[in-house]
Amino acid sequence: MAESETALQAFDYTVLPANMCTVIRANTEEFTLHMNRSVQEYGQACVNVMNVHAALADRYSGRWAQWCQSVGLSIRSATRMVEVGSNVMGSAKLAELVQDGQIGKSLLQAICAPSAEPEAVDQVLSGDITTHKEYQELLAQLKAEKERGAAAEAREEEVWKMHEEAKQRAETAESRYKAALADVNSLAEANQQKNKELEAARKDLRAAKDCYSVAKKNEAFQRERIKTLQEENAALKKQPIAAVVDEEEMDKRAHQQAYAIAADMTGELRQKLERMQENDAAWVLQSKDRMESEWERMVPMLERMEPDIKKAVLDGVLKMLGRIQGQVFALYPEEEEAGHEVPGTH
Structure with a gap:
């Protein structure tokens, strides 16, 4: 069952070519099937959203937003799922973690965000971090280290000056x-x-x-x-x-x-x-x-x-x-x- 973020409205397939309608319908059915279930199925649903985005976003003006509304997704939520789907398809290790259920939905979304810290993502993929809480703690630690490093660099720059x-x-x-x-x-x-x-x-x-x-x-x-x-x-x-x-x-x-x-x-x-x-x-x-x-x-x-x-x-x-x-x-x-x-x- 889809997220109830927006009022559902049927998607208009009449403006699309027949082959494109087939692709959109198949991914929509799979998305509806897997959405809001286990993390494994959430990963698959993200891949389906990614496929629809690739088909509609750049070629049919306004159709991507219409599709998101038809399945109950906001543009923000859909964009986040596109990011997750792209990362799952682009990383065999991440796909393995998702398939085995070794990563939670919140942690999966966090490491797939464009602003994700590469060092923290690497520790998730290596298995050193398994929960979203541990991930947030690592981010705080890395941020503090960066701030200390920046302060030290600023002091060094001042001394050099x-x-x-x-x-x-x-x-x-x-x-x-x-x-x-x-x-x-x-x-x-x-x-x-x-x-x-x-x-x-x-x-x-x-x-x-x-x-x-x-x-x-x-x-x-x-x-x-x-x-x-x-x-x-x-x-x-x-x-x-x-x-x-x-x-x-x-x-x-x-x-x-x-x-x-x-x-x-x-x-x-x-x-x-x-x-x-x-x-x-x-x-x-x-x-x-x-x-x-x-x-x-x-x-x-x-x-x-x-x-x-x-x-x-x-x-x-x-x-x-x-x-x-x-x-x-x-x-x-x-x-x-x-x-x-x-x-x-x-």
Whole structure:
């Protein structure tokens, strides 16, 4: 006797071909015979429903639903029986369990559902699970294991993500550190070069001072020589002479000779000293321009440094500038004493 899920209504066979009517009638009779009996006969009834579905569902619009109504099945119940029939026909082991009555109807429907867990189905087919209750318990266990696995996977993913982020931050920090270190090394090399240039300028300045001192000594020596010549000339004037001598002319010539000698010597020394000082001044000005150019190159480097590194570098620069400023002031002793302002101090 069919399920009383819907009001029974006779199926209309008139629209079907004769051979199709034969198939539908035969499966309907078997379905009516086996439905709601033992699990073995339920399995056969499911196969009959599957056969009718295969014949009507895809070729005769609305006839499948009409047939289900005629035998008292809802579309949902019929669909479930089609799934069971397909599984029974597709699995010799399942067909054997159904034929031997070793599986209940609820358990059979559960393992034939599209959402059935393959691992649980395998345990039913192997005989490890024989009741629907055991099946539900296994499903709960598998679900819990999946949830734990998913949670562990999520935690692992989170840990991996944190590791990658930390690695990225470390690589970025290392890159910034290397760039800052390169800038600092560049500044240190530039500072070292400037110190060498400053030391060379000091040596040139000392050499110029020594040369000037020698020139002053030569000038004093020439003055003494002129004085001696003058004294000798005065002594000659006091001595008696045999011939008439133009004393004024002799004195004039002596002075001219002495001054010419002194002028030649001191003039050459002055020219040499002036040329040396002009060369030194040009070199110092060129060095000043190079220092300004290097500073312009340093500014962008300093702007992209971290605050702590920038402060350390600037401290070193300020110390160097302080030493240079102190040495510059030392070169202005007369101006400082007179209260004159040194250019560039404001």
